[in-house]
Amino acid sequence: MEIEVHWVEIPTPLLTGPVRLAVTDRGVVGASFADGDMLQRARSGELAPEGDERAARVAAHVGEYFAGRRRAFELPLDWRWTDGVQRQVLQTLERTVAYGDTVTYGQLAARSGAFEQEVEQHLAARAVGQIMGSNPLFLLVPCHRVVAADGLGGFGGGEAGMAVKRWLLTLEGVLPPTLDWDGPDVPA
Missing domain, CATH: 3.30.160 (Double Stranded RNA Binding Domain)
Structure with a gap:
């Protein structure tokens, strides 16, 4: 559109x-x-x-x-570049996963109610991963807060994207800062 x-x-x-x-x-x-x-x-x-x-x-x-001074965006979102299941999952993410929190792909799939119960959990989790990769509002609808059950999971942009995800999760206090952390002070 x-x-x-x-x-x-x-x-x-x-x-x-x-x-x-x-x-x-x-x-x-x-x-x-x-x-x-x-x-x-x-x-x-x-x-x-x-x-x-x-x-x-x-x-x-x-x-x-x-700069580490804002924890919630109070901005209107225009959802017209999303639709269907994608919109349902992204709106669930935006409403339910706050700054400093994470959710797994599978948890978000279940929480969103976008998938029929007959869909196997791993397939629903994969679908959520694809939705995160197509998120047109990547920072404001925080796909970086969606992680794999056994680690960080992926993030668009390959290795550079994973560095962004780590940086954002460190900023929000989910991950501890490393010795080379170049961001603002984060909660301990």
């Missing part, structure tokens, strides 16, 4: 570079790293005009999060 958006580009402390968020008249519709493929989904890829209040609010919230 093509829609007009304004982009908000926000510097990050991550090696992957800035995050780009797509904002519509309804709210934030997408998030990706600056080299992501969201531009293909939108008709307009222009940066938000200077003084745009929505863009300023989005930039402030995300900047505060990366």
Whole structure:
């Protein structure tokens, strides 16, 4: 679906570079790293005009999060780039897994109610993993908080993506900081 958006580009402390968020008249519709493929989904890829209040609010919230000063995004979300089971699972994640918490792929599958009980647990967990990989709102709908039953699981972008997941989980106090931690102070 093509829609007009304004982009908000926000510097990050991550090696992957800035995050780009797509904002519509309804709210934030997408998030990706600056080299992501969201531009293909939108008709307009222009940066938000200077003084745009929505863009300023989005930039402030995300900047505060990366600085360790914000634990919840209080931003309207525009869900139109999601639908069906994907939307159901992502909305369950957004509503039920708070800053500093994690959930396994299987737990999220069960919690969402999106899968029939006859579906085997491992298949539902795999489906949730694919949904996390297609999450258009990756930071605001916190797919980094979804982990495997036996470890971190995956994250889009290969090894660089896994470094992002580790960084975000360290920021939120889920993982202990390593000696080379370059983020803000995290809870002990």
